Amino acid sequence: MTPTHRVPIWQLLWHMIHYALKLYLLDSFLWMFIMGLPAIPGLIIQAFFNTLTGESQLNLSPIALIALFIATGLARIVAIFIGRITKTQHRFTMSSLLQHNLLAQLLRRPGAQPLVLPNHSKPVALGEVISFFREDAAQIEDNVVGTNEVFGNGVFAVISLLILMSVNVQLTLFVVLPLVAIAAIVQRAELRIKNYRRVSRQATQQVTGHIGEMFNAIQAIQVAGAEVAVLDRLRQLNEQRRQVMVRDHVFTALLNSVLENLVNVGTGLILLIAAQFLARGEATLTVGDFALFVYYLSFVTEFLWYLGGFLALSKQTEVSFERMTALITADNSFQPSQSNHPSPSQDTVLTKPNTQKDTTSDLALVAPEPLYLNDLWGRSPGLPPLDQPLEDETLPLQELVVTNLTYRYSAARSPDRGIFDIHFTLKRGSLTVITGRVGSGKTTLLRVLLGLLPKQAGEIYWNQRLVLDPATFFVPPRSAYTPQVPQLFSHTLRENLLLGLHRDDTSLKEAIELAVFDADLATMAHGLETAVGPKGMRLSGGQLQRAAAARMFVRRSELLVFDDLSSALDVNTEAQLWSRLLSRRTPGLSSSVNSASKVDRAWNPTCLVVSHRPTILHHADHIIVLSDGRIEAEGTLEDVKSYLG
Numbered sequence: 046m047t048p049t050h051r052v053p054i055w056q057l058l059w060h061m062i063h064y065a066l067k068l069y070l071l072d073s074f075l076w077m078f079i080m081g082l083p084a085i086p087g088l089i090i091q092a093f094f095n096t097l098t099g100e101s102q103l104n105l106s107p108i109a110l111i112a113l114f115i116a117t118g119l120a121r122i123v124a125i126f127i128g129r130i131t132k133t134q135h136r137f138t139m140s141s142l143l144q145h146n147l148l149a150q151l152l153r154r155p156g157a158q159p160l161v162l163p164n165h166s167k168p169v170a171l172g173e174v175i176s177f178f179r180e181d182a183a184q185i186e187d188n189v190v191g192t193n194e195v196f197g198n199g200v201f202a203v204i205s206l207l208i209l210m211s212v213n214v215q216l217t218l219f220v221v222l223p224l225v226a227i228a229a230i231v232q233r234a235e236l237r238i239k240n241y242r243r244v245s246r247q248a249t250q251q252v253t254g255h256i257g258e259m260f261n262a263i264q265a266i267q268v269a270g271a272e273v274a275v276l277d278r279l280r281q282l283n284e285q286r287r288q289v290m291v292r293d294h295v296f297t298a299l300l301n302s303v304l305e306n307l308v309n310v311g312t313g314l315i316l317l318i319a320a321q322f323l324a325r326g327e328a329t330l331t332v333g334d335f336a337l338f339v340y341y342l343s344f345v346t347e348f349l350w351y352l353g354g355f356l357a358l359s360k361q362t363e364v365s366f367e368r369m370t371a372l373i374t375a376d377n378s379f380q381p382s383q384s385n386h387p388s389p390s391q392d393t394v395l396t397k398p399n400t401q402k403d404t405t406s407d408l409a410l411v412a413p414e415p416l417y418l419n420d421l422w423g424r425s426p427g428l429p430p431l432d433q434p435l436e437d438e439t440l441p442l443q444e445l446v447v448t449n450l451t452y453r454y455s456a457a458r459s460p461d462r463g464i465f466d467i468h469f470t471l472k473r474g475s476l477t478v479i480t481g482r483v484g485s486g487k488t489t490l491l492r493v494l495l496g497l498l499p500k501q502a503g504e505i506y507w508n509q510r511l512v513l514d515p516a517t518f519f520v521p522p523r524s525a526y527t528p529q530v531p532q533l534f535s536h537t538l539r540e541n542l543l544l545g546l547h548r549d550d551t552s553l554k555e556a557i558e559l560a561v562f563d564a565d566l567a568t569m570a571h572g573l574e575t576a577v578g579p580k581g582m583r584l585s586g587g588q589l590q591r592a593a594a595a596r597m598f599v600r601r602s603e604l605l606v607f608d609d610l611s612s613a614l615d616v617n618t619e620a621q622l623w624s625r626l627l628s629r630r631t632p633g634l635s636s637s638v639n640s641a642s643k644v645d646r647a648w649n650p651t652c653l654v655v656s657h658r659p660t661i662l663h664h665a666d667h668i669i670v671l672s673d674g675r676i677e678a679e680g681t682l683e684d685v686k687s688y689l690g
């Protein structure tokens with residue numbers, strides 16, 4: 046899906062400039078100063094030559110003029126030094142804003158929905174996303190920074206133009222000709238500039254994507270002996286990238302060289318005409334005036350050349366914005382269907398979908414969000430405290446009702462796959478098991494319920510109130526989820542369990558015991574401070590799953606959602622985990638008893654579990670058997686026995 050509307054590049058750049066306006070102005074001022082300082086030697090040169098020919102009105106000796114010349118040079122060195130600092134800070138702020146907003150938008154998407162760009166059939170691989178964060182962000186950063194250089198150059202070009210006009214108006218008019226030619230050339234080249242840039246970015250994206258996949262699958266590559274084939278593919282992608290990058294860069298260089306030479310030829314012609322004037326003595330052109338004209342002409346022509354390059358750069362930046370916006374709006378083709386029910390009133394609705402921010406246009410990328418970067422003096426602004434799960438009027442869970450829940454994977458890619466017309470009710474403290482054959486839609490059902498995939502039809506009611514945005518609603522302390530393949534970060538075990546949550550060691554210990562991870566932890570020399578390695582690779586599959594379960598338990602959520610714990614746990618460990626967890630539950634116990642005190646509320650979780658294991662099926666209050674994404678049977682174990690394989 047393409048964005049609903051494209052915002053003009055100038056508007057986007059303005060939003061970015063406005064984000065750090067003071068820094069931008071400081072940087073622009075410094076660079077104007079840096080660029081303007083060379084203008085002073087021009088005046089000194091004029092005075093110097095006029096002094097030599099006795100036409101100067103200044104009463105300065107040649108030595109004083111030379112000293113002034115050197116002082117100007119030194120001042121420029123100092124300004125360049127400071128300007129480098131402001132420029133680096135400004136550049137970093139600009140790309141950080143884009144990267145922050147891109148990441149925030151990606152995190153706002155339904156987490157399990159593949160990223161498929163418009164006009165692409167394959168989802169974007171994780172490694173490919175790097176090229177959006179790196180190349181595209183850098184491209185836009187270059188363009189924003191380019192504006193203050195164009196602006197600085199422009200101011201001096203205008204001043205220089207005025208000086209040139211004061212010397213000779215006729216001659217100065219010739220300067221405008223290259224400007225017209227530059228605008229025409231960039232306009233004509235626009236399509237090609239953009240196409241070459243699009244193709245080269247895509248080729249880079251494929252290379253980073255392949256590298257990402259390679260590193261993710263090193264073991265699989267080794268055991269399959271596929272090293273040569275995988276490297277061949279990398280070579281092939283690199284070769285494709287080389288070809289399109291060369292084309293893109295050669296074209297940009299060619300364009301720059303055409304613009305530069307156009308300006309140079311124009312300058313040459315103007316100088317030839319000026320020399321004629323001087324030789325014929327037709328104009329009141331002194332030798333000093335001629336030196337001045339030559340000197341200031343270069344400011345104007347350099348600006349024209351710079352402007353041409355900037356216009357071409359902006360065309361390439363449009364491609365970067367287009368790519369980033371396509372990524373954040375990727376595959377949003379399935380919008381949640383409208384409910385058949387009349388519009389629910391405020392007190393029957395829980396959490397509104399996020400409609401405040403424009404997520405469908407490039408503006409989302411330049412939204413002014415806080416970044417908490419160190420300032421120019423290296424002072425850290427301090428990070429805001431992390432949001433802690435809040436207990437609100439939605440707690441505790443009495444009843445969760447799901448009606449007509451439907452999600453169909455993109456028909457083009459997978460006809461009739463998904464879940465269809467799913468209904469069920471979870472009562473407080475109950476255990477519901479979803480079972481069914483491989484591929485019957487169990488994981489899809491959990492994901493759609495939790496908002497990790499956008500439902501296309503159906504409603505979810507939490508205590509009789511409609512949940513409008515499951516993705517933001519089904520989070521702790523309302524709900525917690527352990528997927529089939531849990532993700533851990535390369536931090537310590539403690540950091541992985543808490544993920545920013547404030548809990549004391551007693552709560553942590555309790556959660557670890559509940560997850561049957563206590564015996565494993567006792568064998569770890571560094572206990573909770575054990576570094577688990579990237580993706581938790583220093584833990585066994587079973588440890589990883591129990592660590593993820595402990596992460597879920599420590600949040601003491603009302604609804605616990607498990608996707609097949611048995612995939613990495615042996616029968617005994619899993620049975621132990623269930624017996625510990627289920628002993629916490631009091632099915633049917635009214636929450637009103639517990640809700641008297643929110644803080645001391647006894648934890649009586651409601652469980653929704655995908656499993657095949659008889660242990661858990663025996664304990665279930667309700668079993669749902671799925672087949673081809675539909676409910677085939679449901680009830681107690683006795684009711685559904687004949688449907689279980």
Ligand SMILES: Nc1ncnc2c1ncn2[C@@H]1O[C@H](COP(=O)(O)OP(=O)(O)OP(=O)(O)O)[C@@H](O)[C@H]1O
Pocket residue numbers: 159454455458459462463481482483484485486487488489490
């Ligand atoms: N991203 C996707 N695009 C297209 N089809 C998909 C996608 N993910 C899953 N499917 C298909 O949807 C169906 C349901 O998949 P799902 O993972 O929900 O099944 P499951 O019952 O959880 O399977 P398992 O027991 O193996 O975990 C399967 O046929 C699967 O191939």
